[in-house]
Structures are given as structure tokens and as C-alpha cells.
Amino acid sequence: MDKKRILIVTSGFYPEQSPRAFRATELAKEFCRQGHEVVVMAPHKENVQPLLEEFPIQFVDLGQLMWHIPNVKGCGKLGAFCNKAINRLLPLLFAFPQMEIFFMVKRKLKSEPKNYDLLISIAVPHPIHWGIASVWSKKKEENIAPLWISDCGDPYYIQENDTFRPPFYFKWVEEWFMRKTDFITVPTETSYRGYLSEFHPKLKVIPQGFRFEDIDKKAVLNDGIVRLGYGGGFTLGRRDPRELLDFLTNLDQSVRFEFHLFTAQSQFIEPYIKDSRIKLHPPIPRTELLEILSTFNFVVNIANIGLAQTPSKLIDYAIIEKPILQIISGNLDREVVLQFMNGNYEKQFITMNPERYRIEEVVKQFLNLSISGKDQQ
Structure with missing residues (x-):
């Protein structure tokens, strides 16, 4: 297979310990092992250098995440109640502070050269996908890459494992981004239940992969x-x-x-x-x-x-x-x-x-998807 230049946009990455960080890190490492040129775009990571010395990954630093949910100090039980409400409502109603990465990704992609063969965005948080959608054009030649794969470990709007589903207006956001992306990769065959039926044809099952x-x-x-x-x-x-x-x-x-x-x-x-x-x-x-x-x-x-x-x-x-x-x-x-x-x-x-779940097989599926996507264009 021809050598490809691949951009991975993610929030989680080495040395962070989370499923999404594992996903991004293992993909980047295996793409490198198979001879591809890999660029990872993510918020600032302390101690990422050991990985970059071991693998020829180009790391694009989006900067420090600065947004935080404000909390009331003191005020006893009333203050504790206010903090609990704020910590629950801001993420639910406004995707705050996760929306910060929307603006970071949007700003950086506008200045990034349009010389990639494949773009893979990895959520959570889902504003990563939204940031790419904000600059993604119907005219393929104007985009940073000819193909965009949106990788979703968990669904956003149709959530089964949170107490409350996001408000109705996030359904519009999800529809907007999913109409733009070429493929939506999910980890299991039953994951389709968490996504709007209009986009089921775009869903492709590619499980988590490890070496x-x-x-x-x-x-x-x-x-x-x-x-x-x-x-x-x-x-x-x-x-x-x-x-x-x-x-x-x-x-x-x-x-x-x-x-x-x-x-x-x-x-x-x-x-x-x-x-x-x-x-x-x-x-x-x-x-x-x-x-x-x-x-x-x-x-x-x-x-x-x-x-x-x-x-x-x-x-x-x-x-x-x-x-x-x-x-x-x-x-x-x-x-x-x-x-x-x-x-x-x-x-x-x-x-x-x-x-x-071998990472070699998982990467092969991403690369095959990029080929079939180009054939459909």
C-alpha cells in the first residue's frame, strides 16, 4: 500500500490514561510501523517527548486547555448545591468546557497545509468533530484531506449511560457534522443504536486495537x-x-x-x-x-x-x-x-x-476504508 500522510485530531493522547487516548496513541504508533507519515494534533501534553523519540510522530500542539467550570467557594450547603448544579448543567446545556477544543481545532485547521491523504478525528469530546465540520467544505479540493473519518467511542446525542440526554438542539449539531464527514467509525456491531438512523449507512465497525x-x-x-x-x-x-x-x-x-x-x-x-x-x-x-x-x-x-x-x-x-x-x-x-x-x-x-482487536488489523481496516471512500467519490 502506498505511503500516506495521515492527520489524527484528538484530545486524548500519550501519556494520558483513557480509552480514547489509547485509541489515538495505538493508531499513531501502528501507522508509523507500517511506514506512513503521521501527524497528531492535540492539546498540550506533558511528557509526550519519550513517545516522539521512539516513533516518528509529528506532534502539533493545540495549546493548553484553559476553560474550567467556575465553582462557588464557601457558602456551606448552598454553595455545594450551586456547585453541583453548575457542574451538571454547563456540560449538559452548553458542552462547556469541552467546547474550548472546538475553537482550538477550527483555528488550527485553517492554517494547516492541505496536503494530507486522510484525516481521522477521535471523540470524546465530540466538539473535536464539530471543529472540523466548521471548516469542512463540500468542495473536496478545499479541504485539508480528501477523506474524513470520524471515530466515535461513545455516541453523543442518543446516550444510554448518562442520566440525562443532551438538549434537542444538539441533535441539530450532530446532524450538521455527520452530513459532512465521510465515515463514522464505531467500536461494536450494536453501536448503531446510539446514532441517528439517517447516518447508519456511514457507520463502519472498527474495534479498539492494541499490540x-x-x-x-x-x-x-x-x-x-x-x-x-x-x-x-x-x-x-x-x-x-x-x-x-x-x-x-x-x-x-x-x-x-x-x-x-x-x-x-x-x-x-x-x-x-x-x-x-x-x-x-x-x-x-x-x-x-x-x-x-x-x-x-x-x-x-x-x-x-x-x-x-x-x-x-x-x-x-x-x-x-x-x-x-x-x-x-x-x-x-x-x-x-x-x-x-x-x-x-x-x-x-x-x-x-x-x-x-490486533492493532495491525484495526489499522488495515482504516486504510481499506480510505481506499473505498476514494472509490466512492
């Missing part, structure tokens, strides 16, 4: 302690660990186990750490996390509501070949939990063929 060789799987620790692990975030009432934690911490102290949770949302776990069997950890680099989890007996996934969003951690769990205990918030099957604690994994969650 399996980067993971150093370790032997399971066999010292009489049952170890289970979870890495990632939580959502109150939806991707919620509290029912499982309540059950585990009420088990007799003679039950020897350790539940290790690696998360930035420590507020969900802190009430339970008085039980020494609950181990709270901050997020750590993905490869390090997977090496640790590979020594455990099994891992935990808390299912999303609906089928439009699939946690990327399921791919990680499949790579390290761990039994997966699938938890549904509000509907904990205690008997299945006990079976796992006793080493019976008959009811483990089964993931699809892990080979499809």
Missing part, C-alpha cells in the same frame, strides 16, 4: 487468596460498583479475597476500604495494569446500560485471557459472584475473537 506483544502476562498468584480486579471509571446508578462492594464486604472475614480497583473516582470506593480486603489504587499505565491483572484469578466488568456502548476494558481482559465476571448495576446475581469466588467460571462473560 498484543506489549503485554507481559504473568502467572496467577496461588497463595490461597482470591484476587479480583477492576480498572476504569464509574457512573452513579449505571456503571455502579456499590452493590457488589456491599455484598463482598458483608462476606465473613474467613473468606480470603482481595478486590483491587484502579480508578480516579475514589469516592465510590472510599466508604468500603475500612474492610482491608478492598484495595483502592489510582489509575496506572495500561500495560502495567494488565500485567498486574494477569496475576489475578478473575476480573470484573460492570455492564453499560443498553448495547450502544461497550467498555474497551473487555478487550484488555480478553487479551490477558482472564475469566470475566459481568455485573449489571441494580441486578447483582450473588450466586454467580460466589461461584467465581470458588473458582467456578462457568458463567463468565465471553468476548468475541480477540484476534480482531
Whole structure:
């Protein structure tokens, strides 16, 4: 395949620890391995230099993200209530502070040379897509690249895993951007449920991809302690660990186990750490996390509501070949939990063929999409 000049526009990137940062970083690295010229456009990243020294990635710095939600200081319960309302309403009603990246992308693309073969934009946040749409022309020769692929890990307007759906006017924004982009890539076959039916023909399934060789799987620790692990975030009432934690911490102290949770949302776990069997950890680099989890007996996934969003951690769990205990918030099957604690994994969650998540295959799908897109033009 001919060498291509590829622009990836993203918010998350190395060394950030998030599913979208992994997506952008792994794509950029593999495109480089396959001989393509890669430019990554993202907000300022501290300590990105080690990656740039290892791979010939050109990094275009969009600058520091400066917008923040203002909070009331003091004022007791009233101030706390105001802060809670502001933190909820500004992102919901105005996509603030995420909209800052809309203007950063729009401004930078206007001055960027129009010499790319492929543009890939990666959300979240979705204002990245909107910023590109604001400068994208119907006249292909006026655009920065002949083809634009919008990669969406999660849907924006038709959300299943947030308490409130964005207001109706964001439907117009989504329609505006999706009419402009050539393709919308989503991670699973059921992701189409999160997108307006008008754009289903543009949806293409390209799963999250990783380089399996980067993971150093370790032997399971066999010292009489049952170890289970979870890495990632939580959502109150939806991707919620509290029912499982309540059950585990009420088990007799003679039950020897350790539940290790690696998360930035420590507020969900802190009430339970008085039980020494609950181990709270901050997020750590993905490869390090997977090496640790590979020594455990099994891992935990808390299912999303609906089928439009699939946690990327399921791919990680499949790579390290761990039994997966699938938890549904509000509907904990205690008997299945006990079976796992006793080493019976008959009811483990089964993931699809892990080979499809190899980064080499994922990049091939993006490149094939760029070829088919040009053929359609």
C-alpha cells in the first residue's frame, strides 16, 4: 500500500490514561510501523517527548486547555448545591468546557497545509468533530484531506449511560457534522443504536486495537487468596460498583479475597476500604495494569446500560485471557459472584475473537476504508 500522510485530531493522547487516548496513541504508533507519515494534533501534553523519540510522530500542539467550570467557594450547603448544579448543567446545556477544543481545532485547521491523504478525528469530546465540520467544505479540493473519518467511542446525542440526554438542539449539531464527514467509525456491531438512523449507512465497525506483544502476562498468584480486579471509571446508578462492594464486604472475614480497583473516582470506593480486603489504587499505565491483572484469578466488568456502548476494558481482559465476571448495576446475581469466588467460571462473560482487536488489523481496516471512500467519490 502506498505511503500516506495521515492527520489524527484528538484530545486524548500519550501519556494520558483513557480509552480514547489509547485509541489515538495505538493508531499513531501502528501507522508509523507500517511506514506512513503521521501527524497528531492535540492539546498540550506533558511528557509526550519519550513517545516522539521512539516513533516518528509529528506532534502539533493545540495549546493548553484553559476553560474550567467556575465553582462557588464557601457558602456551606448552598454553595455545594450551586456547585453541583453548575457542574451538571454547563456540560449538559452548553458542552462547556469541552467546547474550548472546538475553537482550538477550527483555528488550527485553517492554517494547516492541505496536503494530507486522510484525516481521522477521535471523540470524546465530540466538539473535536464539530471543529472540523466548521471548516469542512463540500468542495473536496478545499479541504485539508480528501477523506474524513470520524471515530466515535461513545455516541453523543442518543446516550444510554448518562442520566440525562443532551438538549434537542444538539441533535441539530450532530446532524450538521455527520452530513459532512465521510465515515463514522464505531467500536461494536450494536453501536448503531446510539446514532441517528439517517447516518447508519456511514457507520463502519472498527474495534479498539492494541499490540498484543506489549503485554507481559504473568502467572496467577496461588497463595490461597482470591484476587479480583477492576480498572476504569464509574457512573452513579449505571456503571455502579456499590452493590457488589456491599455484598463482598458483608462476606465473613474467613473468606480470603482481595478486590483491587484502579480508578480516579475514589469516592465510590472510599466508604468500603475500612474492610482491608478492598484495595483502592489510582489509575496506572495500561500495560502495567494488565500485567498486574494477569496475576489475578478473575476480573470484573460492570455492564453499560443498553448495547450502544461497550467498555474497551473487555478487550484488555480478553487479551490477558482472564475469566470475566459481568455485573449489571441494580441486578447483582450473588450466586454467580460466589461461584467465581470458588473458582467456578462457568458463567463468565465471553468476548468475541480477540484476534480482531490486533492493532495491525484495526489499522488495515482504516486504510481499506480510505481506499473505498476514494472509490466512492
